[in-house]
Amino acid sequence: MVKVAEAGVQEEVPSIEKPHETPSDWEPNILAFACHYCAFAAADLAGVMRLSYPASVKVVRLPCTGKLDYIHILHAFEKGVDGVFVAG
Amino acid sequence: MQAKRDEKERIAMIVGKQKPFEEIWEMIKSFKKVLVFGCNTCVAICHAGGGKEAEILASLIRMKAAQEDISMEVKHAAIERQCEPEFFEHVADELRASDVVLSLACGVGVNFLSDRTGDTPAYPGINTEFFGAVEKAGIFKELCAGCGGCILHLTGGICPVARCSKSIMNGPCGGTSDGKCEISQDVDCAWYLIVERMKKLGTLEKLSEIMLPKDWSTGLYGGPRRVVLEHIAEEGKES
Numbered sequence: 001m002v003k004v005a006e007a008g009v010q011e012e013v014p015s016i017e018k019p020h021e022t023p024s025d026w027e028p029n030i031l032a033f034a035c036h037y038c039a040f041a042a043a044d045l046a047g048v049m050r051l052s053y054p055a056s057v058k059v060v061r062l063p064c065t066g067k068l069d070y071i072h073i074l075h076a077f078e079k080g081v082d083g084v085f086v087a088g
Numbered sequence: 089m090q091a092k093r094d095e096k097e098r099i100a101m102i103v104g105k106q107k108p109f110e111e112i113w114e115m116i117k118s119f120k121k122v123l124v125f126g127c128n129t130c131v132a133i134c135h136a137g138g139g140k141e142a143e144i145l146a147s148l149i150r151m152k153a154a155q156e157d158i159s160m161e162v163k164h165a166a167i168e169r170q171c172e173p174e175f176f177e178h179v180a181d182e183l184r185a186s187d188v189v190l191s192l193a194c195g196v197g198v199n200f201l202s203d204r205t206g207d208t209p210a211y212p213g214i215n216t217e218f219f220g221a222v223e224k225a226g227i228f229k230e231l232c233a234g235c236g237g238c239i240l241h242l243t244g245g246i247c248p249v250a251r252c253s254k255s256i257m258n259g260p261c262g263g264t265s266d267g268k269c270e271i272s273q274d275v276d277c278a279w280y281l282i283v284e285r286m287k288k289l290g291t292l293e294k295l296s297e298i299m300l301p302k303d304w305s306t307g308l309y310g311g312p313r314r315v316v317l318e319h320i321a322e323e324g325k326e327s
Contacts, residue, residue, distance in 0.1 A: 071143050075147065
């Protein structure tokens with residue numbers, strides 16, 4: 001039986017940056033995928049220790065980084081992040 | 089779903105390998121609306137052309153297009169099999185609305201699809217390799233060449249057509265060495281395997297029988313092939 005979700009065509013508007021000059025004050029946007037049980041817990045601990053990290057880093061918590069598929073990383077780049085950090 | 093997939097992984101299938109990205113890009117870069125179209129059976133098992141791979145490839149194409157400053161709409165879709173008409177219903181409009189369909193099915197699928205896309209061309213995104221089996225995760229092995237004249241009952245269940253580098257019927261040849269073929273130490277000598285297997289089965293004497301030369305016309309050497317099941321195809325005869 002055909003699964004409708006798979007047969008359907010995904011509508012998506014990409015927002016990929018075109019190549020351009022890098023401004024001197026540029027900071028990369030980093031998306032971090034962190035495992036709930038280790039890296040995210042470590043980040044929590046870092047927070048308790050009042051350590052800080054740049055606001056341009058966004059953290060996504062995963063139950064396990066084994067769940068991270070290629071497409072999630074590619075989507076992140078398509079949406080314009082400059083780097084993906086996977087910790088688990 | 090998992091049970092279904094496990095079942096698929098036990099069966100032999102068509103094995104394919106995705107084409108290099110640059111080759112794909114050259115094929116499609118002049119089109120404005122691209123549909124990357126996966127096939128969720130054989131080529132999904134070998135991680136070359138399923139819905140998942142179609143989604144990944146569509147993403148890569150979108151990023152390449154942005155880098156090259158080319159305006160291109162790239163979508164992805166997949167159906168269970170691109171070699172049977174029933175599965176095309178859901179995507180028929182989408183196929184025709186595209187400027188090009190990049191099919192990730194095997195060559196059979198691309199041919200079959202091409203008849204169903206109207207004025208839209210269907211291009212291949214993978215190279216179809218062979219009929220194979222999943223030896224273990226990530227390793228696919230050619231075991232049948234589809235020659236149309238099976239002799240596995242005479243060769244201990246090991247096919248000399250597909251698995252002997254020369255497809256010879258009276259091996260092993262002089263190139264066999266310690267059970268390996270002269271073309272590579274990584275390739276088993278099929279005739280060595282056949283002899284050892286038949287010894288184990290106690291059927292080695294079968295190899296002493298004189299056989300007629302193999303009829304290669306049942307293979308592709310005899311032109312394109314077709315199988316008709318008359319008791320099933322009866323209805324379609326008139327249409």
